[in-house]
Amino acid sequence: MPPLDKLGNNPPLLEVKNLRVEFPTRRGTLLAVDDVSFDIAPGEVLGVVGESGAGKSLTGNAIIGLLEPPGRIAAGEIRLEGRRIDNLPYEEMRKVRGARIGAIFQDPLTSLNPLYSVGRQLIETIQTHMPVSASQARQRALELLKEVGIPGAEHRIDHYPHQFSGGMRQRVVIALALCAGPRLIVADEPTTALDVSIQAQIIALLKRLCREHGTAVMLVTHDMGVIAETADRVAVMYAGRIAEIGPVREVIKNAQHPYTRGLMGSIPSLGHRGERLTQIDGSMPRLTEIPKGCAFNPRCPQRGERCLVERPDLMPAGSGRAACWLHDARGVGAPVKDLAHA
């Protein structure tokens, strides 16, 4: 029986609880995603931001069930509309993926098959997930192409991916993700490979489609600008864990975790020119050498003795949550200054 308090209010569309992703290697097991939990409400856009190697794409891949071996989900659970999907057999998951979850990847050229026309790829996807005839499927494919703003769709439907430009290709990929009317779209760096003027078009398109269809989006990107314009909430990841999660406005304007503050300061903005950018010295630790205690402690300007030994979990901070002892009643302990930088 489901817990009573969940019946009344809106249940989350996606629940990720204590997710762990491991990579067994010859030199031991690498923990790439460590104890990550978050929810996405129906129609919500959750941004997941972090630097390369933070585990943001792996989290996305774990949700759509496309972790590349030897990577595997070692613990935790993923629930879509209350149904557990992380332990489904391959064929079952294949039906969920596409029908309930759509995926958009970074490079539109590699996510389309160069040997089939875009129409054929759309029709195949529609017929896989919906009981429709070939002509109905073609009709729907046409509507989708029009919806994502491809001019002359009647004519373009029979073109091959190489005949489209990068921005148009990404529109086709979005149409593919929308084929079966999914409830959730996992978009992994959807605008990174595109030029800035095309980026703005694609972001506007994603936002419009989500609003119109009530689709939730997990938007994985390293670009804080994209998050600021698109997301409702944002999760900042660092070394495989969520460092901070909260409403996007709060996280950007009033960051609670020292890493988020450093990250925001290091983005050149049009506000302050000629000054030095805030910089976080050092770089993110490799997975083989994640420090004890808080993973950010070697680079943190506010670290205390407690940060060196005890790992913080997410705790309430501001109007969101942050994994930092600064927000704990006991604090960080005595300040530590003279640590060598990584």
Next chain:
Amino acid sequence: MLDIAPDGQSPQRSRQFVHIEGLKRYFDVSAPWLVRMLERRPRQIVQAVDGIDIEIAKGETFSLVGESGCGKSTVARLVVGLYPPTAGSIHFDGHDMSGRRSGADNAALRRRMQMIFQDPFASLNPRWRVFDIVAEPIRAFGLAKDKADLEEQVGERLRQVRLAPADGVKYPHEFSGGQRQRISIARALASQSEFLVCDEPTSALDVSVQAQILNLMMDLQRRLQLTYLFISHNLAVVYHISTRVGVMYLGRLVEQAPTDTLFKRPKHPYTRMLLDTIPDLDMSGRQRSPVAGEVPSPINPPSGCTFHPRCPFANERCKAERPKPVAIEGGSVACHAIEEKRIPIEERSYTR
């Protein structure tokens, strides 16, 4: 020392450290001759750089921005001499780079300009130790008296980019992306260069690392009086680092101006469009207005002003006649609408 006479030009020109005039570079991308004859196909020429003029003063940072395929990287490669220009001239500190001179004189000139590339994973030889990578330009130009001097110089360069001289024994793969880009900078500085051409030096890096590299580049510029030609597609980075900015579109410079002027009073419709696409991190609620259309192919660029198919202000003249750069407010802009005062120049509030 350099003992060749400046190749007789006007005194005004020699005041500029780097002077580029009418620079063009076309690439022939035609099919092979036989295929062309059999299938009656015409030659195909990409006009990667189609006549640009740039002046860079000593100690300043000139940035070129534009979308992919606009020719900005080709300009970088032309300036350092990796491509010969199809037409036009490049003067460096008063010397015509295409002028004939002896190998030694040429080396003395080339020593003073170096390039930093985008991808620090590809631009460093993985089989060389960092010491040898940084020492190569010193050896090539014969700048070290003996082995001890060489070691001293390499150590100094590594210290300048905040690495340790002891890092010299390591190989590039032992470093992170940001550290590798520091090695690239150390190598570029090793020949005591004065002019660095940086082709998207931070685009492959994470933002926190990008901040480190940008800070380092600005520190080095102040300390060593360096001049930068900085190529980037990121307007926020360009705003942060440059003295002057040039905006490129399809091989042409559509606008150039001092940084503050360009961002406060952008003139060319393409510049305005590019500025509109900067993500709003201050959450001020400014609406980004996505512009329709994409960059056309440089093989068959549109007639007249190449921006006219996407330009909301285009008229018949824009379709037929190529606009010439017109000096305005300390910069120049190539746009008929601005020249005819058909569109007003507005203050923009991208900056605070």
